[in-house]
Amino acid sequence: MSLRLLLVDDDVLVRSGLRVILESEPDLTVVGDAGTGREALDAAARTDPDVVLMDVRMPDMDGIAATAELVARDPRRPRVLVLTTFEDDDYLFRSLQAGASGFALKRSDPDELVDAIRVVARGTSLVLPDLTRRLIASHAPSRARGAAALPELTGREADVLRLVAGGLSNAEIAGRMHLSRETVKTHVSGVLLKLGARDRTQAVIAAYESGFMTA
Amino acid sequence: MSLRLLLVDDDVLVRSGLRVILESEPDLTVVGDAGTGREALDAAARTDPDVVLMDVRMPDMDGIAATAELVARDPRRPRVLVLTTFEDDDYLFRSLQAGASGFALKRSDPDELVDAIRVVARGTSLVLPDLTRRLIASHAPSRARGAAALPELTGREADVLRLVAGGLSNAEIAGRMHLSRETVKTHVSGVLLKLGARDRTQAVIAAYESGFMTA
DNA sequence: CTCCTCCTCCCCCGCGCGGGGGACCCGGTT
DNA sequence: AACCGGGTCCCCCGCGCGGGGGAGGAGGAG
Numbered sequence: 001m002s003l004r005l006l007l008v009d010d011d012v013l014v015r016s017g018l019r020v021i022l023e024s025e026p027d028l029t030v031v032g033d034a035g036t037g038r039e040a041l042d043a044a045a046r047t048d049p050d051v052v053l054m055d056v057r058m059p060d061m062d063g064i065a066a067t068a069e070l071v072a073r074d075p076r077r078p079r080v081l082v083l084t085t086f087e088d089d090d091y092l093f094r095s096l097q098a099g100a101s102g103f104a105l106k107r108s109d110p111d112e113l114v115d116a117i118r119v120v121a122r123g124t125s126l127v128l129p130d131l132t133r134r135l136i137a138s139h140a141p142s143r144a145r146g147a148a149a150l151p152e153l154t155g156r157e158a159d160v161l162r163l164v165a166g167g168l169s170n171a172e173i174a175g176r177m178h179l180s181r182e183t184v185k186t187h188v189s190g191v192l193l194k195l196g197a198r199d200r201t202q203a204v205i206a207a208y209e210s211g212f213m214t215a
Numbered sequence: 216m217s218l219r220l221l222l223v224d225d226d227v228l229v230r231s232g233l234r235v236i237l238e239s240e241p242d243l244t245v246v247g248d249a250g251t252g253r254e255a256l257d258a259a260a261r262t263d264p265d266v267v268l269m270d271v272r273m274p275d276m277d278g279i280a281a282t283a284e285l286v287a288r289d290p291r292r293p294r295v296l297v298l299t300t301f302e303d304d305d306y307l308f309r310s311l312q313a314g315a316s317g318f319a320l321k322r323s324d325p326d327e328l329v330d331a332i333r334v335v336a337r338g339t340s341l342v343l344p345d346l347t348r349r350l351i352a353s354h355a356p357s358r359a360r361g362a363a364a365l366p367e368l369t370g371r372e373a374d375v376l377r378l379v380a381g382g383l384s385n386a387e388i389a390g391r392m393h394l395s396r397e398t399v400k401t402h403v404s405g406v407l408l409k410l411g412a413r414d415r416t417q418a419v420i421a422a423y424e425s426g427f428m429t430a
Numbered sequence: 431c432t433c434c435t436c437c438t439c440c441c442c443c444g445c446g447c448g449g450g451g452g453a454c455c456c457g458g459t460t
Numbered sequence: 461a462a463c464c465g466g467g468t469c470c471c472c473c474g475c476g477c478g479g480g481g482g483a484g485g486a487g488g489a490g
Contacts, residue, residue, distance in 0.1 A: 169446070201379070369435085371438095395440085
């Protein structure tokens with residue numbers, strides 16, 4: 001029993017491209033497509049798809065609104081996988097809040113996309129790699145509000161973090177601590193790893209949010 | 216070619232239960248198990264699994280730390296799927312920050328779990344339904360305007376500073392604000408100038424110290 | 431009308447940063 | 461004895477950042 005798909009995108013080229021890719025999978029069938037959110041609602045009602053691949057930016061009702069309407073009609077019948085070219089956090093959050101089951105970039109590998117479709121069809125929500133990381137990054141700051149002590153930093157790492165959070169560069173920290181730049185970098189790297197920070201800015205944020213600075 | 220799995224949980228019963236469930240899938244093979252984070256690192260080095268099913272709460276190095284270490288060794292080789300009985304947001308965030316590819320509850324359906332394993336093995340990150348919703352819910356809007364602490368800042372500059380202090384890169388800010396990188400850089404430069412900061416790190420410090428972040 | 435601020439986007443360029451290696455010493459465990 | 465974690469120092473490399481410059485449009489104030 002094959003999965004019934006509905007493609008929604010205002011760009012005809014994208015629709016036909018997707019169609020070719022998806023139809024080459026034996027267990028997937030494209031049962032319809034639409035170029036606007038409003039058309040998507042009609043098409044969904046007619047074709048009763050398992051999964052809707054939904055673009056975000058569209059004329060005449062965007063993908064978010066269309067998703068919200070589909071979910072309102074029946075929260076479990078057509079699963080919605082939001083598809084966009086933009087690495088746009090705002091869309092991500094709003095899409096999922098509207099009730100989308102997943103979110104993927106158009107630039108992802110065909111394999112990855114097909115994977116995502118099957119997963120979503122099963123009723124499992126997912127967000128592809130990059131986006132997930134971003135989701136977490138943007139949440140991170142509000143995380144440790146009050147509690148959640150920092151992971152076990154070594155003595156030197158804690159010293160370095162204090163100076164990093166004082167706005168000093170690696171060279172300045174080296175001078176202040178009578179160390180070489182390389183050593184400071186080693187410690188900074190250790191701090192970043194343990195705090196799950198991408199750069200010193202995120203480390204400083206973690207330091208403040210965790211109460212490390214006020215303690 | 217079958218997927219090689221490593222089970223990590225301090226409870227032997229859980230390990231054997233999982234083993235039975237997973238071995239019944241023809242394309243899954245359990246190549247080892249461990250009862251602590253430290254053991255997990257050893258076992259991973261020996262058995263070179265595709266996916267590690269990792270418990271969070273464990274004696275002698277918890278799942279988060281073990282995950283971080285595995286990812287540090289090789290960010291793509293053993294994918295880590297964090298498994299827990301607790302619907303604990305903090306674990307969720309910290310696990311994924313440590314570099315886990317996914318997160319699932321032990322109480323999920325076997326099918327769902329098996330699904331998740333296959334997806335993660337492909338290199339796709341995922342968070343199961345309930346958790347995703349929670350993740351979004353907790354990402355409350357930092358959209359709050361007004362109460363402008365640093366008053367010399369223009370509206371745009373304040374917006375940008377908020378995101379900089381959220382740990383985002385210029386490119387990410389551009390994405391979220393629907394702007395070009397250049398424009399973001401312009402605003403960041405303005406912020407740095409007005410705050411007397413040398414780089415974004417010092418700007419974040421100023422933002423925290425001035426009460427800009429708590430207002 | 432002009433002037434000015436704010437917002438938007440573009441170029442080039444130097445440099446600090448962070449990741450990848452590796453190396454050595456020391457002290458405590460095993 | 462071998463081992464390991466913490467601390468120190470070194471290399472190379474890619475890239476994001478921040479500064480320099482310029483430019484156009486929208487809107488308010490004079």
